[in-house]
Amino acid sequence: MLKIDNLVKEFGQLIAVNGISLDVDKGETIVLMGPSGCGKSTTIRSINRLIEPEKGSVVFDGVDILRLNGDELRDIRKRIGFVFQHFNLISRLSALDNVMLGLVMGGMDRETARSKALEAMRKVGLENHCDHKPSEMSGGQQQRVGIARALAFEPELMLWDEPTASLDPILVREVLVVMEELAKYRASTMIVVTHELPFALHVADRIVLMDKGNIVEVGMPSKVFVNPASRIGQQYKELIAYQMNTGAQTLAGKRIE
Numbered sequence: 001m002l003k004i005d006n007l008v009k010e011f012g013q014l015i016a017v018n019g020i021s022l023d024v025d026k027g028e029t030i031v032l033m034g035p036s037g038c039g040k041s042t043t044i045r046s047i048n049r050l051i052e053p054e055k056g057s058v059v060f061d062g063v064d065i066l067r068l069n070g071d072e073l074r075d076i077r078k079r080i081g082f083v084f085q086h087f088n089l090i091s092r093l094s095a096l097d098n099v100m101l102g103l104v105m106g107g108m109d110r111e112t113a114r115s116k117a118l119e120a121m122r123k124v125g126l127e128n129h130c131d132h133k134p135s136e137m138s139g140g141q142q143q144r145v146g147i148a149r150a151l152a153f154e155p156e157l158m159l160w161d162e163p164t165a166s167l168d169p170i171l172v173r174e175v176l177v178v179m180e181e182l183a184k185y186r187a188s189t190m191i192v193v194t195h196e197l198p199f200a201l202h203v204a205d206r207i208v209l210m211d212k213g214n215i216v217e218v219g220m221p222s223k224v225f226v227n228p229a230s231r232i233g234q235q236y237k238e239l240i241a242y243q244m245n246t247g248a249q250t251l252a253g254k255r256i257e
Helices: 040-047 070-077 095-105 110-123 139-151 169-184 197-203 231-251
Strands: 002-011 014-024 029-033 055-060 080-083 157-161 189-193 206-211 214-219
Touching (some): 002 040, 029 040, 029 197, 040 055, 040 157, 080 139, 095 110, 110 169, 139 169, 197 231, 206 231, 214 231
Parallel strands (some): 029 189, 080 157, 157 189
Antiparallel strands (some): 002 055, 206 214
16 A cells, blocks of 8 residues: 655754655554654655655555656645644635635536535534634634545545644544544544554554654554563553553542642
């Protein structure tokens, strides 16, 4: 489905992605994790060339995306959905029009675009909010419109760049529920950059841990978070243990300082 080989991205003297390689199978949900600045977002943005890497290859369905010209790249991006940290909605348009816009701009007739947009809004649980403007919606709802916008293209590959990072904690869950449902039904292959441990534990087929531009560990959540082979994996294991311990103490009625 997707094969990344020796991907390198530099920003001046900083090597953000240091020759990483990764194979992703069709229908698989991969979660990229690691400390801030380790190269996760740069990696995922390089897949569809929102960032241009220095070298390497990104082969999607037999085609090296890094070798495509402008028209070819635009065509293949229609098969790859991308959900950003920020909503990037057009404030003067309704939620449905925001979802339809990319389809219409790509040449689809409005009736077909509207039908696909309505179905995408239904998938994210916002079929009753189609006429709402972004300013009339919560942050979680706006991000779900952003997800619907990507889903409307019926992508074979979905890329998620910390989709809950801009949300208040109370709104995070509604977005994660949508993501979990999509992963469960295997509507598309998914690569997710996130710091949300519960999501990674429940949904990921494989965890990819990164540090300083390198992949330091790859494996099932049950392996990476239980018997880690890397320093980063050990830190996540300790974090999970701490969260479980503090949660148990809180339920027992003890005050946690």
